[in-house]
Amino acid sequence: MFHPMRPEILFPLYAPITSLKGVGARVAPLLEKLAGPIVRDVLFLRPHSVIRREVATVSTATEGAVQIFEVEIDAYKRPRSPQQPWRVETYDGTGVLSLVFFGSFGGQLEAKHPVGAKRLVSGKVERFGLNLQIAHPDYFLPLDRAADIPLFEAVYPATAGLPARTVRKFAQEALSRAPHLPEWQDSAWLVQERFPSWIEALRAVHGPTSEADLSPLSPAARRLAYDELLAHQLAMAQRKAERRTEAAPAIGASELAARIAADLPYELTGAQQRALADIRRDLAAGERMSRLLQGDVGSGKTVVAMLAMADVSGGGQSALMAPTEILARQHYETISGPLSEHGVTVVLLTGRDKGAARAEKLRALALGAAQVAVGTHALFQDEVAFQNLQLAVIDEQHRFGVAERQRLQAKGAATHLIAMSATPIPRTLELTIYGDLDVSRIDEKPPGRTPVATRAVPMSRLAEVEARLRQVVTQGAQAFWICPLVSESELVDLKAAEKRAEELRAQLGPSVGLVHGKMSGPEKDAVMADFADGKIGVLVATTVVEVGVNVPNATIMVIEQAERFGLAQLHQLRGRVGRGSRESACVLLYDPPLSETAQKRLDILRRTDDGFLIAETDLELRGGGDALGLRQSGFPAYVFADPAAHRDLIAAAGDDARMIVGRDPDLTSERGRALQVLQELFDWRPASPLKDAG
CATH class of the missing domain: 3.40.50.300 (P-loop containing nucleotide triphosphate hydrolases)
Known part of the structure; x- marks a missing residue:
């Protein structure tokens, strides 16, 4: 698919963070660790709380609140020992307020704020004995600088050497550089959801005036989450469409597989039969298959994959790759018996194979004498060559890097892919992780299992x-x-x-x-x-x-x-x-x-013991944090989208993306061109190598 160079309108956001005022050699690595290397990453940092300040007098002050006072400086009290603080006594006409400073810089304060001077001071009010005090005020300024004290102050994440207030300054500057971008969302949807424009949403996120403004359910937060989900879903829908255009050998259901199935000591469950029918439909279509086989541990995914391999073994070869040697050995033990009894040769390749035994296995695969290879990542090493690899099956696919999966598939031409996962993903999240795959679920347990x-x-x-x-x-x-x-x-x-x-x-x-x-x-x-x-x-x-x-x-x-x-x-x-x-x-x-x-x-x-029901409940109970282990199961590193709070938006973004790809595959319409800007903004492009699911 043709993608133009990055649109010029985004250049200010793709500038390095060192272009922000005050980000020099010392600060840059700290800010990069917190946000990322470009201005956009700082713009996408979100405050986690908000400080509300109100103007007060000593007589009306509230303990524990952050307040602003206009005071006159009365006296300086020096510490008697280095452990004790400097105390600055002030008076505002209604009562006495002490300012407390620990450390050695008390002496410099007197020069800046002499006795008798009027000052604005703000910080958290505490009671100390009978008096009120503020320890290390946030602000201590002349009266003419009242505008420098925000009534609502967004609090940003901080890191050692980079306080939250400095981060806030950088975020505000990044916001001032954000351009007005063309609207990529559907106008009817914008009205229905009451979404602000992109730039208004960012301003709202960076300018909260209450806790409600920080909620993932605020219109601004939902708007940005939807933008991000749409950019990702669109990339996956485009990739899926692109794969469909790759011709692959059409493979029919085989007599051999029927004989193997008949000899198994058990009947396939209904769910296994449905999954096998899905796979066979894909294999016979003459387009490259990318299907996910999802089912609980012990639901019988390997047997379904084995019957698909039997279909392929008439003229081609299959490979089954597992993340560890123990798992590879286990798969080998499950499938080698039934397959070899019917004349299909299976070899096991792991890192342990050495010397002559290894050379013999490699020769069998290269010459087509072995039809099925089972192994660990040893399978995609350069010296492993197949005569005609037509099907790659990858177990626990999220535990392999993209490059590893692609290297295995690249050992054949337009290789069909079956990914297997025993990590139950709630249906509502399936699209975010597997949006570019077709999904078959095995949701029954084989008989003979005791609960x-x-x-x-x-x-x-x-x-x-x-x-x-x-x-x-x-x-x-x-x-x-x-x-x-x-x-x-x-x-x-x-x-x-x-x-x-x-x-x-x-x-x-x-x-x-x-x-x-x-x-x-x-x-x-x-x-x-x-x-x-x-x-x-x-x-x-x-x-x-x-x-x-x-x-x-x-x-x-x-x-x-x-x-x-x-x-x-x-x-x-x-x-x-x-x-x-x-x-x-x-x-x-x-x-x-x-x-x-x-x-x-x-x-x-x-x-x-229904894994899918459990995963769905987990999502409902999830109180924040990564309770689902979503990161491990391949959940994308979203900035704005939250899997629990924005579940409804995930499905909507998936539908929207499929509709766009159906109507405007090359994104040439007016909305299409705006969507190209969106994809660049979030860096979700169909070809993004880092974010490919295979």
């Missing part, structure tokens, strides 16, 4: 939990024991996990293993392998338990301080047990008292 009995137990009953654990482990069951990894210092958490492992060894004997984030990959793999082989009875882990590790014998999951985990995370952890046919249990240990939100979280887990 996991979930209960919440206070930490005071820890001894009972340990005793019960000893009982089942002696009977040959296995258990996970998860310790949280969320305190300020990882080392503190690590110590807690090590201590818990030692304590459990004392209770249960030596078969207690430990994995944590500070271990190397091979170390972790070795412990996990021992656990999978049954050499370890209880595995203590910080939250690094590998997504997808299958230990059918593990029937107990204990999660310590469960109230510190997000809902989606708790659900993922619980999915590690109940893989076999034995009764399984999940114990949520918590420190009372629980907050209302934590209580609701633990309740919903007890009531349901």
Whole structure:
């Protein structure tokens, strides 16, 4: 798609931050860390609170409020020792107000503000004994500079060496440089939503006069969120349309896949059959497929992918890439049996393969003697060549960089893509993460799975939990024991996990293993392998338990301080047990008292094991912060859009983007040209390499 150079109207916003007054060599790196390298990034910084100042007298002053007084300077009181502050006594006709200054600069104050001078002073009013005082006033100025004291002052994020007030000055200057841009939003939608123009919205965000102005639900905040969502959705819709124009080999459903499915020891669930039908429709269409297969851990995504690979193996090859060696090995064990029994050769390629064995696998792929490759990122290395790669399947796709996914797909011509994810994303957010993919959901569990009995137990009953654990482990069951990894210092958490492992060894004997984030990959793999082989009875882990590790014998999951985990995370952890046919249990240990939100979280887990319902509830309960672990699951780094507060705008932006691409694919109409400015403004272009989903 042709994209012109950056529009000239945006040049002032793309100027480096050093073009702002007062941003020199010392300040630039600090401001860049806070906002980014260009003026636009400073313009997009938002205040997090607002200080309201009112004019008052000492007799009407309110403790704890930020107020402005007009005073006359009465006396200076020097400190008796360096630890004590300077006190400046002032009087405003109604009472005495003390100004308190710590540090050595009290002496300079007297020269600037001599006794008898009239001054404006503003700051937070406190009571000290019988008197009122202000410690380190925000403002201490001559009367003729009243205009310098804002009645409403937006408070910006700050960083060491760069106070909030200085950041505010830079943000105000960036705002003064913001140009009037052509309107890119649909006029009827603007009226319906009562949105201000782009520039008015920015002025409102930077000039709040109350807490309500800071809310993500204010018209200005919603307007900017919608702009950002539309820019992103438009880029994804364009990319999707572009991919559709790439011809790809048309592949039909095969007799071979039907035979493999008939030989499986179970029937596919309805959801698996629907997902397979979606994939087959795409494969037969002759256009490049980009489909996401989303389903809870254990919903049977790999089997659906395997049947698609069987369809391809008549004339082409498939590759299945997983983020870790353990997962790759597990996928290999799931699919190599059924495929090889029907004459399809599968090879496993990981970083461990060396020498002659590796060379043999590479030769089989290059000559087409092997039809399916399963592996880690070892698959996209340069020396791996396929005779005819037609389908790439990527598991937990958000854990691979874009470049890695593209390098695998580039090993074939117009390679079809199936991305698999076990992280349930609420339907309302699906578009923001997977807007350029078609989505199939597997929302049923295969039969034969026993539901996991979930209960919440206070930490005071820890001894009972340990005793019960000893009982089942002696009977040959296995258990996970998860310790949280969320305190300020990882080392503190690590110590807690090590201590818990030692304590459990004392209770249960030596078969207690430990994995944590500070271990190397091979170390972790070795412990996990021992656990999978049954050499370890209880595995203590910080939250690094590998997504997808299958230990059918593990029937107990204990999660310590469960109230510190997000809902989606708790659900993922619980999915590690109940893989076999034995009764399984999940114990949520918590420190009372629980907050209302934590209580609701633990309740919903007890009531349901539907990952999509849980993810949707998580979003509703989310009180800010990143409870969903959205960043990990590939949620874009939006500036203005908030996934919980702006859910309704996400769907609207998706519809708008599809309509625009349908009517004006090259953005040549008047609105189209304005939309090109919008995409440049937010840096969401179809070709943005950093923001591609494959």
